[in-house]
Amino acid sequence: MSSKKEYNLKSICRNFQLTGDFLRAAPYGSGHINDTFEAIFNQGGIKVRYIVQRINHDIFKDPVALMDNVHRVTSHIHRKLSDSGDTTRRALSLIDAVDGKSFFKDNEGNFWRTYIFVENTKSYNIIETADQAYQAAKAFGDFQKYLVDIPGGRLNETIPNFHNTPKRFEAFEKALAADSCNRAKSAEKEIAFALKKKEMACTLLRLCGEGKIPERITHNDTKLNNVLLDEKTGEAVCVIDLDTVMPGLALYDFGDLVRTSTSPAAEDEKDLSKVKMQMHMFEALAKGYLSASSSFLTKTEIEYLPFSGKLITFEIGIRFLTDYLSGDTYFKIHRERHNLDRCRTQFKLVESIESQEDKMQEQIKNI
Secondary structure (H helix, E strand, O other): OOOOOOOOHHHHHOOEOOOOEEEEEEEOOOOOOOEEEEEEEEEOOEEEEEEEEEEOOOOOOOHHHHHHHHHHHHHHHHHHOOOOOOHHHHOOOEOOEOOOOOOEEOOOOOEEEEEEOOOOEEOOOOOOOHHHHHHHHHHHHHHHHHOOOOOOOOOOOOOOOOOOHHHHHHHHHHHHHHOOOOOHHHHHHHHHHHHHOHHHHHHHHHHHHOOOOOOEEEOOOOOHHHEEEEOOOOOEEEEOOOOOOEEEOHHHHHHHHHHHHOOOOOOOOOOHHHOOOOHHHHHHHHHHHHHHHOOOOOHHHHHOHHHHHHHHHHHHHHHHHHHHHHOOOOOOOOOOOHHHHHHHHHHHHHHHHHHOHHHHHHHHHHO
16 A cells, blocks of 8 residues: 555445446555555445455556557557457556546546456565466466557656666666765775676667667566466466556566566565575576567567576666665665665676676577
């Protein structure tokens, strides 16, 4: 929950095209950006669930543009899946507001949306098996594939420069120069590591600028908990959390999968000996992703799949280090030097990926 404020969900729900009698609503899920609720309706004696969300307009400054993206993306995927007979389970389904818009704006300026609840699915915060890694990667590969030919021009950028690694590096250099909290001394090793790898930051955007890798529509938050898996079979059913879906590079999504799925250690693990890129997990990710994406990816995109994991991990490490130097103003912390611990974990994973990059390239060729 991003806010402790209580909302009149019954009143909110009246503004959407929902049928039946409102029974109750309660907070739902573990997300910390938007306020998410499960709303239950009685429809002819059957209890039907919906997801009702308040969009965090402090993070997403233009909710109207964001919802235009979500509406375009979900509508297009529904058209792609129209013959499957399972569209409302395979893609998020928006319920229109009573005025026909994809959202409702209340009197206090809050933006709300409602989705059909995808039943008989589970989400996991941590990947436990190679099959889960395969399923997650396949789901995000399919998601990109469905959107290759979306009509209507470029999507809106909901968070500009979200994965612009050079700009993230510039922010780090500014924080380092300012050293407003006198913390640079305690992070000398990490600062040296970052500065040594500065040239790496611009690689993917340079390749894009040279026309070697194209801009695509990407999810930009490819964690396992953004994929719903079938409760019985474990198969990936539906990609969720579409707020950061916008123009980007396919390699951003795969890179973040590598970052979040291949190491058994937590993101803030203090014991760096536990942090390592596990080859069998990378192989599962690559197989799952390429099973869906090899039909549209370019040769250069495929070639840079291992590198993307290293770059996105480095980028997130830079962001943690920047926040540490700036006084912990962005990421929530739960202990002293928490962001520095997070940075160290990311940089250790960068080293682990780097030491295995040749083997990762071999895996890609074999697949």
